[in-house]
Amino acid sequence: MDMGSPQSGSEQLENLGPAEFVGTAEIQKIVKVSRQRVYQLTRRNSFPEPAAVLSSGKVWVTAEVIAWIQVHRPADLP
Template identity: 50%
Template sequence: MASQEIQEMLGVSRTRAYQITNSKSFPDPVAVLSVGRIWQTEDVERWIKAHRPDLQDSEG
């Protein structure tokens, strides 16, 4: 998952997404490519569940 996708999932600006993904609580990226950092989808979803529960899907 790229930072653009995280930005869209969180519904925040690019600047805010950068701040969030650089916070100590956010998971470390699994890769750093020339196009940017890449995270495991599961790690990001787990972080959202813990830190932004209002954004979770209601699939249950």
């Protein structure tokens, strides 16, 4: 990825590929909401299950999070 060219949040996510993971900080940047709101969103039954729970927190498969955002919060993607 060319760090000199600005990319939208969805373009950045598409470049990560399906095997990559995101945590709450990345979700917060993508959806442009507070940390507390990310916590609320990730606790919804419809939100994907975390791929792992690490000592630093939960992580999700990027492709699953993108798919969830496209269905449940499409206006948040540029």
